[in-house]
Amino acid sequence: MLVAAGVAALVLPGPGLLLIAAGMALLAMRYEWARKLLRPIKRQAMHLARQSVQTWPRVAFSLLVSGLLVGLGILWGIGLPVPGWWPANPRWWLFGGWGTGATLLASGVVALGTIIYSFRHFRPRTPS
Structure with a gap:
């Protein structure tokens, strides 16, 4: 189910790759x-996690994203009024x-958790 939801989330709003990886992890058991x-x-993910916290600009950029x-x-969820410059039908605004706001919010929280994990496990320690 997770793999199928992940494949659907590749074209719909949501963390598709994360759901596919979670489904594959369950199947791998x-x-x-x-x-x-x-x-x-997994090897590539750990390599990228290690690289992502090697410098402070990378950490700052990851936190910013x-x-x-x-x-x-949050903005998507609360729904802002349609601006005057919006060229399409107003029903297509946000x-x-x-549903979309929650997936964006969850993606941001997962990203933050991944940054914290990477920072704690892969950041080079400086002697005190």
């Missing part, structure tokens, strides 16, 4: 073929309401 498929993905996701999710 039981099936060797899923474990084999998950190994290179996760904060923007949370803020955008399409999805709280």
Whole structure:
């Protein structure tokens, strides 16, 4: 179900890749073929997590993006009035309401959690 939801979320609002990875992780607990498929993905994810916290500008940028996701999710959820410059039909303005806002908000929270995990586990320690 998680893999199917992840595939759907690749074209719909939501954390598609994260749902696919979670579904594959559950399948890997039981099936060797899923474990084999998950190994290179996990290795690459850990490599990217390690790289993402090597410098302060990378950490700051990651925090900024996760904060923007949370803020955008809240703004999307509360629904701002349609601005005068919006060229399309007003019903297409912030399409999805709280459904889309909640997925953006969840993505920002997951991103923040990932940054904290990466910082605690992969950030080079400086001697005190």
